[in-house]
Amino acid sequence: MYLHGTSKLNDLGHLEIGGVDTTKLVAEFGTPLYVFDETLVRQRCREFVEAFEASGLKFQVAYASKAFCVMAMCRIVEEEGMSLDVVSDGELYTALQAGFPAERIHFHGNNKTISEMEMAIDAKIGCFVVDNFIELQMLNAIATEKRQKVKILLRITPGVEAHTHEYISTGQTDSKFGFDLGNGSAFRAIEEASQLSNLELLGIHSHIGSQIFEVEGFRIAAEKMAEFAIHVRTELDVTFKVINLGGGFGIRYVSEDTPLPVAVYVKAITDAIKTNFGSNGYPLPEIWVEPGRSIVGDAGTTLYTVGTTKDIPGVRKYVAVDGGMTDNPRPALYEAVYEAGLANRAAEQPAEVVSIAGKCCESGDMLIWDVNLPKVAAGDILAVSSTGAYNYSMASNYNRIRRPGVVFVKDGQSDLVVKRESFDQIVGNDVIPARMKQVSKTV
Numbered sequence: 001m002y003l004h005g006t007s008k009l010n011d012l013g014h015l016e017i018g019g020v021d022t023t024k025l026v027a028e029f030g031t032p033l034y035v036f037d038e039t040l041v042r043q044r045c046r047e048f049v050e051a052f053e054a055s056g057l058k059f060q061v062a063y064a065s066k067a068f069c070v071m072a073m074c075r076i077v078e079e080e081g082m083s084l085d086v087v088s089d090g091e092l093y094t095a096l097q098a099g100f101p102a103e104r105i106h107f108h109g110n111n112k113t114i115s116e117m118e119m120a121i122d123a124k125i126g127c128f129v130v131d132n133f134i135e136l137q138m139l140n141a142i143a144t145e146k147r148q149k150v151k152i153l154l155r156i157t158p159g160v161e162a163h164t165h166e167y168i169s170t171g172q173t174d175s176k177f178g179f180d181l182g183n184g185s186a187f188r189a190i191e192e193a194s195q196l197s198n199l200e201l202l203g204i205h206s207h208i209g210s211q212i213f214e215v216e217g218f219r220i221a222a223e224k225m226a227e228f229a230i231h232v233r234t235e236l237d238v239t240f241k242v243i244n245l246g247g248g249f250g251i252r253y254v255s256e257d258t259p260l261p262v263a264v265y266v267k268a269i270t271d272a273i274k275t276n277f278g279s280n281g282y283p284l285p286e287i288w289v290e291p292g293r294s295i296v297g298d299a300g301t302t303l304y305t306v307g308t309t310k311d312i313p314g315v316r317k318y319v320a321v322d323g324g325m326t327d328n329p330r331p332a333l334y335e336a337v338y339e340a341g342l343a344n345r346a347a348e349q350p351a352e353v354v355s356i357a358g359k360c361c362e363s364g365d366m367l368i369w370d371v372n373l374p375k376v377a378a379g380d381i382l383a384v385s386s387t388g389a390y391n392y393s394m395a396s397n398y399n400r401i402r403r404p405g406v407v408f409v410k411d412g413q414s415d416l417v418v419k420r421e422s423f424d425q426i427v428g429n430d431v432i433p434a435r436m437k438q439v440s441k442t443v
Helices: 022-029 038-055 071-079 089-097 114-123 133-145 185-193 216-236 262-278 293-299 330-334
Strands: 015-017 033-037 059-064 083-086 105-107 127-130 150-157 160-164 166-169 199-205 209-212 242-244 286-289 300-312 316-321 340-342 352-357 366-373 381-385 405-410 413-418
Touching: 015 022, 022 033, 022 300, 022 381, 022 405, 022 413, 033 038, 033 293, 038 059, 038 071, 038 262, 038 286, 038 293, 038 405, 071 083, 071 089, 071 413, 083 089, 089 105, 089 114, 105 114, 114 133, 127 133, 133 150, 133 185, 133 199, 150 185, 160 216, 185 199, 185 216, 199 216, 209 216, 216 242, 216 262, 262 286, 293 300, 316 366, 330 366, 340 366
Parallel strands: 033 405, 059 083, 059 286, 083 105, 105 127, 127 150, 150 199, 160 209, 199 242, 242 286, 316 352
Antiparallel strands: 033 300, 160 166, 300 316, 300 381, 340 381, 352 366, 405 413
16 A cells, blocks of 8 residues: 555554554554544645746645545645635535634525525525526625625636546536637626626636646646636626636556646646736736645545455455445445555555455445455455545445544644544434334333
């Protein structure tokens, strides 16, 4: 298993993260357990900020909280001088409860409800990323009623899709998000937004994909955004102050993944903006980006306790752990792949290929299909790396399994930032109608 950030093997042959022995974490907090390397999280934040500072352009780096949103994470983002993206009232509430400055919050989403827009306006957030014509009118109506001027970006579908080593440039992208550049709806949205009295149009936003390992897609997106900005300025006398090129920066899950250094992505973006805007006499806009996975993804490790095994001669050996698709649905959802090792026997050489099964009552509850490990025994601690993004965020209570706790580790210290769910919390929102027969509890 590749060792990310501060992870290392200690003198006892155990996996250590942030100066803390993972076997001690398991003894104190139990399993499954999400462990975050706080030093690595902060390092990733600083890599983005410092790379943009080196460009000389005005910028905002907004952490995409959908990747992992808890109050402690919002505090780190605030302390590192970044902005924050939210896509729901729950994420907004989390940020506000954490004391995150509302003026540095951006609200995304293709179907924001009236109550969400009202909540965000009342909190005086920094910006809405408007996704469609209905939202444009609704937002202006609410802002008018509340006598506020609301800053917005318009999400544009630029006709560029990028995934890992590929990018595709098309005339029109089939997406539920944004105003399409190719069919003219983006231009019409600019016309409409610029005439709405209680909205202040800052600029435009695009997002071209995820797990991107190349820079060419970002260059093409910047070129298309610049062409559009120049056209809008010529036709409508509207000048964009902000260009948001979204996120999608890749991380390493397995050895085949080859992410670029953060500074390489940022330099490609800022160079493309300087070239495509500056050479046309257009005032250089402020650049916004939205890293999420690339901030927290490889900083997260999930610890499990090994339980039962099933060996099918000539087929495979299943090793079951005390978690699964409830704490990491990504393999079941889209065949995501991970690396793993035995945290309590990390120095031992691999001896068998096994498949890691979850405990849910689903055949598809498999975390890793084939992984080379030392001879596995019940009670071993399995560590799965790069689980920081979209694992806790997408966790569920399927089979009424309690969601794990979350621990931040740094400089030999472990801090519980999310408690493991209790049985009382599992049934906390259940209501038995009065008409049903009342029985005594058995637990």
